[in-house]
Amino acid sequence: DAGITQSPRYKITETGRQVTLMCHQTWSHSYMFWYRQDLGHGLRLIYYSAAADITDKGEVPDGYVVSRSKTENFPLTLESATRSQTSVYFCASSESLRGDRGETQYFGPGTRLLVL
């Protein structure tokens, strides 16, 4: 579990501000993911990345931007935060996909974001 970390763990910001959530993993996993968790919705995929410099949209990407210049880091930026982006954000990673097998995703500890 210590292999994937998120910072900050808690963040309060105001509507319209830019916020960046950090995710770092030490396993050299190829795949990284960002989810948001809201009551009644479970975990919804925001963006994911298959490797450095390769990213793709998930189920709820609007209002978010990601980058992946290094394999170990996958920051998530809210360009102009809105109240509806108040949520718990989880980063996850998994090993390289082999054949047609799905791979286990390991989650970070989460970031609780409150947008006022």
Added chain:
Amino acid sequence: GENVEQHPSTLSVQEGDSAVIKCTYSDSASNYFPWYKQELGKRPQLIIDIRSNVGEKKDQRIAVTLNKTAKHFSLHITETQPEDSAVYFCAASTGTASKLTFGTGTRLQVTL
């Protein structure tokens, strides 16, 4: 895309009883079905998973069954204990980019 439905949303059982959580999925190409447990304020953690070439898998008090024809899979917890109290999420993946689609979760409460 994939859609995963999970029932019930809440489940209360007495200690020692069994608990069953059910999920259905829509994409017949899905071939990987993990279950995650999330304790209050913690991260989701994998407890068991099953792949489409297997019908059942057990790990001590936990078992998962898969019915590919009906496109549903279930989590079975026997001899429940207070520490089993948590939110449980099912998920499904086609294996493409390891993307998981999660159910909305089941809050399990084990009472003494």
